[in-house]
Every structure is written in C-alpha cells, then in structure tokens.
Amino acid sequence: MTSTTPVRVGLLGATGMVGQQCVLMIEGHPWFRLAWLGASERSAGRSYAEAARWVQDRPMPEGVAGMPVEAAAPAADCPELVFSAMDASVAGGIERAFARAGHFVVSNSRNHRLDPDVPLVIPEVNPDHLELVVHQRRERGWPGAIVTNPNCSTITLTMALAPLRAFGIRRVLVTTLQAVSGAGYPGVAAVDMLGNVVPFIGGEEEKLAVETCKLLGERRGGRVEPAEVTVSAHCNRVPTVDGHLVCASVELEEAPSPAQAREAMAAFRGPPQEMLLPSALRRPVRVAEGTARPQPRRDAMAGGGMAVTVGRVRECPLLGLKFAALGHNTIRGAAGAAVLNAEVLMAGEWLAPDARARCGKRNRKAPAWQGDGV
Numbered sequence: 462m463t464s465t466t467p468v469r470v471g472l473l474g475a476t477g478m479v480g481q482q483c484v485l486m487i488e489g490h491p492w493f494r495l496a497w498l499g500a501s502e503r504s505a506g507r508s509y510a511e512a513a514r515w516v517q518d519r520p521m522p523e524g525v526a527g528m529p530v531e532a533a534a535p536a537a538d539c540p541e542l543v544f545s546a547m548d549a550s551v552a553g554g555i556e557r558a559f560a561r562a563g564h565f566v567v568s569n570s571r572n573h574r575l576d577p578d579v580p581l582v583i584p585e586v587n588p589d590h591l592e593l594v595v596h597q598r599r600e601r602g603w604p605g606a607i608v609t610n611p612n613c614s615t616i617t618l619t620m621a622l623a624p625l626r627a628f629g630i631r632r633v634l635v636t637t638l639q640a641v642s643g644a645g646y647p648g649v650a651a652v653d654m655l656g657n658v659v660p661f662i663g664g665e666e667e668k669l670a671v672e673t674c675k676l677l678g679e680r681r682g683g684r685v686e687p688a689e690v691t692v693s694a695h696c697n698r699v700p701t702v703d704g705h706l707v708c709a710s711v712e713l714e715e716a717p718s719p720a721q722a723r724e725a726m727a728a729f730r731g732p733p734q735e736m737l738l739p740s741a742l743r744r745p746v747r748v749a750e751g752t753a754r755p756q757p758r759r760d761a762m763a764g765g766g767m768a769v770t771v772g773r774v775r776e777c778p779l780l781g782l783k784f785a786a787l788g789h790n791t792i793r794g795a796a797g798a799a800v801l802n803a804e805v806l807m808a809g810e811w812l813a814p815d816a817r818a819r820c821g822k823r824n825r826k827a828p829a830w831q832g833d834g835v
Contacts, residue, residue: 468807471497471539471564473555474546475530476504476513478646479569481521482796483544488522490800491739492807495525496540499533501551506530516646535562541605542812544799545570548645560605565812567608567799571664574609574672577684581609581675583616583798584738584805585731585745586623589680594811596683610802611676612668613643613794614696618707619676620746620769620793621786624729625722626677629714630688632780635669636695638706640790644698654700665696704761705790712780719774722782723748726771738804740797742767748774755787766792767801 470487474480475498487495504512510526531539533547533555545556545568553572560566573579578597580590594606611619614637622630639662641648653659670692677688717725727748731741742764749755749772760770766789777783788794806812 467492467494468542468812469494469496469540470803471495471499471543472546473499473533473543473559473566474548474552474569475509476500477546477548478516478642479791479795480546481513481515481517482791483546483799484522484525485517485519486740486792486796486800487544488525492804493542493800495528497536497538497543498525498528498530499539499543500530502532504530505532514646535559535564539564541565542567542803542806544568544803546796546799556607560601560607561603563604565606565608565806567610567803567806569610569795569799571612571668573607574611574668575675576607579607579609581611581672581685582802582805583611583619583623583676584741584801585729586619587676587678587680588805590685591805591809591811592680593683593685600683608802608806610795610798611672612665613788613790614639614665614705614707615669615672615676616794616798617705617769617786617788618669618709619673620788621707621709621726621771621784622673622677622711624725624746625711625713625717625782627725628717628722630677630690630711631714632691632693632712633673633709634693634711634780635707635709636697637665637669638697638699638701638708639665640701640703640705641698642703642790643705643794649698654698657700659698660695662696662698666694669694669696703790703792705788705794706755707786708783709786710777710780710783713782716781719776719782722784723771723774726774738801738808740767740801740804745769746771748772755785760787761789762792767797769793 470493512530552570580593674687678685729746747770755770755772769788771786774784
C-alpha cells in the first residue's frame with residue numbers, strides 16, 4: 462500500500478458499541494476514510510449524532526456526527542470496502558447481500574466465521590488463510606467477499622497460544638473473565654453485574670473451542686484443516702469495562718520450561734518492516750517479567766489497545782504450563798481486529814482496482830508476519 466489518498470470505506474452497524482469503536486479507529490486513519498454509514502431501519506434517515514447513543518470515552522468525531530445513516534442494504538454510493546459491526550441476529554443475510562453486490566465485507570459478526578470458504582483471520586497468526594477468498598468467490602459466484610475476525614476472547618487466547626505452536630499444542634483448559642462491554646449496549650443489567658460474576662455467556666465456550674482450532678489450522682487448497690487441539694472453556698462475565706482476561710493451562714508436546722515459553726512469546730513478531738501496517742505492533746504479545754500478573758486497568762490499553770499482555774507464565778501440575786493473558790475487548794477483540802484485517806487486504810492488493818480480474822491468479826503473497834525485527 463503506497464497511496465497517500467485514503468480509501469473510502471463504509472460501516473454497517475455504525476451506531477452500536479463496536480461500530481462506535483470502529484468510527485474512532487477509522488477517524489484519522491492514514492489509509493481509510495469513513496464515507497458511508499449503515500444501520501437498522503430505526504436509525505436510517507437520521508444523522509449519526511441523532512441515531513447513535515454515544516458511549517465512548519472519546520468524543521464523537523465532528524466529521525462523522527453530521528453524516529446521514531443509510532439503511533443496511535447495498536447502495537450505489539457505498540464503497541467497495543465495508544466494515545460490519547452488525548448484531549448477529551441480522552448480520553448474516555445483510556453481509557451476504559453486500560458481498561453479492563461486489564463489496565468486500567470485513568466482519569466482526571459470528572455468522573460466517575466457520576463457513577469453510579470464509580477466512581477467519583488474526584493477521585499475526587494466519588494471514589495465509591486470506592487465500593480462501595479466491596475459492597469463496599469461485600464457489601459462491603459473487604464479485605465481493607466476506608472476511609471475518611474471531612470472537613473477542615478467542616483473539617486474546619489465540620494470540621497467547623500462537624507463539625507456542627513450535628512446541629506442539631495438544632490440550633488447552635481456559636477460564637475467561639470477560640468485560641461487560643462484550644455484551645454490547647445496554648448489555649447486562651446492573652442488578653446482575655454489580656458485585657457479581659455471571660458464570661455463563663451464551664455460545665461463548667463453543668466459539669472459543671472451535672474458532673481457536675480453525676485459526677491454528679492449516680490451509681489446504683480452498684479449505685482449512687482445523688488444528689488437532691482440544692480446547693475446554695469456562696466463560697464468565699465480570700464487572701469490568703473493557704479488559705478480557707483468560708487464564709489458560711496448556712499441554713505441549715515438547716514440554717518447555719516457563720522461561721522457554723516466555724522467550725517464545727516475547728519473540729513473537731508483527732509484520733516485517735517492509736509490510737508495516739498502521740495498526741500493527743512489532744511486538745503484539747507483551748510478556749510480564751517472571752510471574753508478574755497483568756494489570757487490567759493499565760494493560761488493556763497496551764499498544765493502544767492492540768497488544769495482548771501475558772503474565773504469570775508458570776508450571777501447571779496437570780497440563781505442564783499455565784498463564785494469564787489480557788486483551789482489550791472492543792479494540793483488539795473487535796474493531797481493531799477488523800481494521801487490521803482491512804490493512805492486510807490493502808497491503809496485499811486484494812482491493813486494488815484490478816483485484817477482481819486477478820482473483821483466480823495466485824500472484825498475491827500473504828505478508829510474512831513472523832519475520833525478524835525490533
């Protein structure tokens with residue numbers, strides 16, 4: 462990506478909590494300019510300031526406040542690249558309609574994550590899975606495409622596990638302590654959350670188990686062979702705002718020492734210098750020294766909210782190794798993950814003017830994210 466002119470992008474589900482975080486991340490982005498907003502029928506026809514109940518700490522950008530909100534349907538003035546923060550109850554059909562109309566949809570929603578021909582991507586972990594787009598377009602016969610990022614807690618867990626792949630991951634037992642922002646707005650009732658922990662989040666445990674294996678799996682032609690890793694999850698909602706904490710015990714084939722595991726995590730890299738992306742970190746996994754524990758109030762915003770902080774890496778008497786990992790729910794776990802995926806698409810020229818004409822040619826190389834660097 463060498464152009465100095467930002468690319469026009471659209472945003473579906475613009476009024477919700479993740480949509481608002483997308484607005485903030487796209488504002489001032491060197492590659493993207495927010496030019497189109499889509500939302501539900503009750504928001505359509507109003508200005509963004511009128512339609513959105515703004516709940517972010519940072520103020521609503523002035524340039525967005527007066528933008529009109531359109532119905533969540535393909536339109537002539539909608540850009541090719543569209544972010545989706547739609548609620549899962551309606552996202553599936555809407556995202557497919559945009560892909561059929563020629564749009565490239567980068568989705569936060571769960572609806573298409575496990576479709577065999579839809580990439581489920583964490584750019585630092587499996588950028589080569591983007592090649593599924595070629596097969597998706599062929600099989601579905603549409604000029605656009607859908608690319609997804611994982612569930613928020615899955616991102617935190619997988620970012621911590623990815624550096625350990627060289628040791629052979631066998632089994633993972635994980636307990637999550639997930640922020641209330643993960644439930645959207647208005648989210649969980651205060652009477653349920655104040656001074657309380659809710660030991661159930663619908664569908665979350667299943668998503669952690671299945672999505673993690675797809676992310677760590679190998680792409681073989683037009684499909685991904687899931688990693689042969691057993692993941693057992695306990696998911697809990699806790700009264701914190703943004704930090705998702707996962708506590709994991711891991712069985713590894715080579716049984717590294719805690720010091721070796723910390724070294725592998727600290728050495729995990731983002732893109733090499735020649736593929737440096739605006740939202741990417743050279744050190745996306747930050748390791749606390751020794752058995753130091755992540756600090757949610759501080760570490761959730763590490764690296765602008767895009768880093769995952771790992772601490773308390775130590776021996777586990779049952780599985781061999783255990784640790785705690787912390788990520789920001791709506792940045793690293795949602796809006797920031799989608800923006801980073803879009804940056805990889807731009808850097809890989811998937812969205813170049815002639816990309817559709819070349820969609821059947823294997824002349825686009827996924828960036829080598831594990832290169833050397835500081």
